[in-house]
Amino acid sequence: xxxxxxxxxxxxxxxxxxxxxxxxxxxxxxxxxxxxxxxxxxxxxxxxxxxxxxxxxxxxxxxxxxxxxxxxxxxxxxxxxxxxxxxxxxxxxxxxxxxxxxxxxxxxxxxxxxxxxxxxxxxxxxxxxxxxxxxxxxxxxxxxxxxxxxxxxxxxxxxxxxxxxxxxxxxxxx
Numbered sequence: 001x002x003x004x005x006x007x008x009x010x011x012x013x014x015x016x017x018x019x020x021x022x023x024x025x026x027x028x029x030x031x032x033x034x035x036x037x038x039x040x041x042x043x044x045x046x047x048x049x050x051x052x053x054x055x056x057x058x059x060x061x062x063x064x065x066x067x068x069x070x071x072x073x074x075x076x077x078x079x080x081x082x083x084x085x086x087x088x089x090x091x092x093x094x095x096x097x098x099x100x101x102x103x104x105x106x107x108x109x110x111x112x113x114x115x116x117x118x119x120x121x122x123x124x125x126x127x128x129x130x131x132x133x134x135x136x137x138x139x140x141x142x143x144x145x146x147x148x149x150x151x152x153x154x155x156x157x158x159x160x161x162x163x164x165x166x167x168x169x170x171x172x173x174x
Contacts, residue, residue: 054099055171056092063088068152069127071165073108076122078130086127089169090134097137100172103127105145106152108161113147120145123167 056064063085069078078086093099105120105127124143131141153160 054096054173058174064092067169069123069167069169070162071123071167073161073165074111074119075165076119076126078126083130086130087134090131090136093131093136093140094134097140100140100142101131102170102172103131103141103143104150104168104170105143106150106164106166106168107148108164109148109151109156110161111148116147117145120147123165127167127169 058067059065066085069082069085071077071079089101093101103124105122105124107116107119107123109116111119121143124145128141128143132138148164151160151164152166153163155161
């Protein structure tokens with residue numbers, strides 16, 4: 001009896017000390033980022049791979065690297081000069097179905113809080129409509145208005161206000 005208890009105790013201790021390698025679950029999209037190796041990548045490498053698949057790096061050049069659409073005073077119509085930016089982001093999102101964006105509408109400090117929230121929402125919605133026309137799924141986009149609450153430039157002149165009248169394209173996970 002004592003021998004059986006001793007064997008069970010030793011077995012339990014050894015089982016508790018042993019480690020079984022676990023397979024790291026890597027999303028299918030990650031597998032295209034880096035070739036498989038005999039070693040499991042460090043968590044940072046996995047998360048970096050996911051980032052490169054779910055959104056373009058901020059330092060990328062060209063239209064895809066630009067993340068803001070600017071507007072004239074009291075307007076929400078998208079100027080032709082920003083269409084290549086939206087086309088690039090639309091193409092990226094269509095090609096990367098797991099990617100999601102938050103379209104953040106902003107206004108300058110002039111106008112009431114309520115008016116600027118509405119204007120910021122109309123600006124975000126205008127970008128959403130263009131991206132939807134590019135083929136981006138509705139489930140990949142979310143819109144929010146910050147009104148005048150999130151200025152890029154804290155100044156109180158036309159140059160500062162021009163920077164604050166915008167929609168920012170923010171990829172989920174950035």
